[in-house]
Amino acid sequence: MANIGNPLLSFALGKYWKLEQQDNLKRIVEGCLKGERRSQERLFSMFYGKMMAVSMRYIGERDSAQEVLQVSFLKVFDKLEHFDFTGSLEGWIRRIVSNTAIDHIRKAKKDTINTTDMPSLTSRFYWRVKKEEEQKNLKIQRIKKLKAEII
Secondary structure, eight states, rough: OOOOOHHHHHHHHHHHHOOOHHHHHHHHHHHOOOOOOOHHHHHHHHHHHHHOOOOHHHHHHHHHOOOOOOOHHHHHHHHHHGGGGGSSSSHHHHHHHHHHHHHHHHHHHOOOOOSSSSSTOOOOOHHHHHHHHHHHHHHHHHHHHHHHOOO
């Protein structure tokens, strides 16, 4: 908004602009509740950038963050009837994105196999050592067998 010389006029216009924005948000939410695709697209595009940043902060990887964001907006549209405009719509959506990201992280940790004790399957060194160890064990078994035959 342009700076107007009169601070009182600037304040009044700022208040008016916020009221207009709030009315616009209410119309978009009402459209979403009616299932209007255009309203859903507008709501998504209004908050996409900020919510993608939130998702990226939690997830760190773009594809997974995008997936979290899509799931989050499905939840937003599913639960939109519960939003009552007593708080900020942006804050409400941000909370849903944050919670969805946390759920995603928990699920990923649960699904991840602890590979710290497992060697890399492509490690040539590991397989070479493993083979040498098996050969050594075979030699020990042969020696024990020969000792048993001699005694």
